[in-house]
Amino acid sequence: MASLINHFQSFQLLHWLHYVIAVLFALGLVGLLIRRNAIIVLMCIELMLNASNLFLVELSIRDGSTDGIIFAIFILTVAAAEVGVGLGIILNLYRLKKTVNLDIFNLLQG
Amino acid sequence: MKEIFFILVSLFVLGCAMGVIVSRSPIYSAFNLILSFFGVAVIFLLLGSPFLAAIQVLIYTGAIVVLFVFVVMLLNLSHTSSPLSGQSALSIFFSTVAVWFFSLIVLKVMNSILLPMSQGLTSLAPVNPEGGAGEIQKISLALFGEYLWPFEILSLFLLVLIVGIYALARPHTVWPKKGS
Numbered sequence: 001m002a003s004l005i006n007h008f009q010s011f012q013l014l015h016w017l018h019y020v021i022a023v024l025f026a027l028g029l030v031g032l033l034i035r036r037n038a039i040i041v042l043m044c045i046e047l048m049l050n051a052s053n054l055f056l057v058e059l060s061i062r063d064g065s066t067d068g069i070i071f072a073i074f075i076l077t078v079a080a081a082e083v084g085v086g087l088g089i090i091l092n093l094y095r096l097k098k099t100v101n102l103d104i105f106n107l108l109q110g
Numbered sequence: 111m112k113e114i115f116f117i118l119v120s121l122f123v124l125g126c127a128m129g130v131i132v133s134r135s136p137i138y139s140a141f142n143l144i145l146s147f148f149g150v151a152v153i154f155l156l157l158g159s160p161f162l163a164a165i166q167v168l169i170y171t172g173a174i175v176v177l178f179v180f181v182v183m184l185l186n187l188s189h190t191s192s193p194l195s196g197q198s199a200l201s202i203f204f205s206t207v208a209v210w211f212f213s214l215i216v217l218k219v220m221n222s223i224l225l226p227m228s229q230g231l232t233s234l235a236p237v238n239p240e241g242g243a244g245e246i247q248k249i250s251l252a253l254f255g256e257y258l259w260p261f262e263i264l265s266l267f268l269l270v271l272i273v274g275i276y277a278l279a280r281p282h283t284v285w286p287k288k289g290s
Contacts, residue, residue: 017153018217020120024127026213030205031131034193039136039182043143046174047127050150053166055220057244061157064243066252069159073253076169077264081271083174087181088278094185 017058025051038090038100042083049079116156123149134192136182140175147171159244 028047035041053072060068090100097104126149129142147170154163194202242248253261 016117016120017157018220019213020124020153022213022216022220023124023210025216026209027124027127027131029212030209031127035131037136037187037190039178039187040130040133040139043130043139043178046143046170047130047146050147050170053162054150054153057154057159057162058157059224061159061243066243066248069162069244069249070252070257072162073165073249074260074264076165077268080169080174081268083177084271084275085278087177088275090181091184091279100185100187 017054021051021055021058024048024054036102038093038102039087041102042086042090045086046079046083049075112156116153119149119152119156122146123153132192132194135189136187137179140178140182143178144171144175147175154244157244161244161246161249 025048028044028051031044031047032041035044053075056068056072056075060066060072093105094100123146126142126146130139130146133139133142147166151163151166154160154166197205
């Protein structure tokens, strides 16, 4: 608690970026849990990946090394790949049930 | 001046991210996603990595969201009601507070990731946007030098991915039954 107060008193502006990243990630996660449309769920996954990219790039710039930026490039590529596969799966689900509402797909539910 | 611009851009990104999760229709969510990706690209520029800002705009907004829009148009999804539609103001306030608390947890996780190196988030080195860590020369030297193996394996991964997506999404032919 004291460290939190200390943190707020010595507020540098680019610590604001940490809050932005945290809120962006939290918004992505809340959207993932709330929305029932499978495509919007994938979009919220992209939001979370964006937040982690921002954090990696910021740490890399502070450190002066390129490692974080290259990691972010790889995460970007893999995120694109995952969206492709996820949309392929959603297309097949739509062919099966004519809907993308996630409440309909409950066969594995106990 | 730069600080005010940075605060405005980050508020814009958060507003558009909010728009993604409360939109009535997937197309509105996709447009809000495009706007938030542009905002994140501007933050990358402010941090001093123009290469990643360009790559973000090209790949995220230029390919990924386009793919989303294609699929939404293909499936011809209609408007649904927004998740905010039936809620009272009190429940919206409480869920906002809950999201804020969860983001504090995320901040704690970010802090603890950095603890072995340098006492957490408060004692990082200051950001130096002109320091040259994000310049394309340095990134390409590292990508084709130290990280050549992961780069080549990534291209192989993309090849496997393309084959896999075709196998997933191809039209499935129905064979006629024998004897009829």
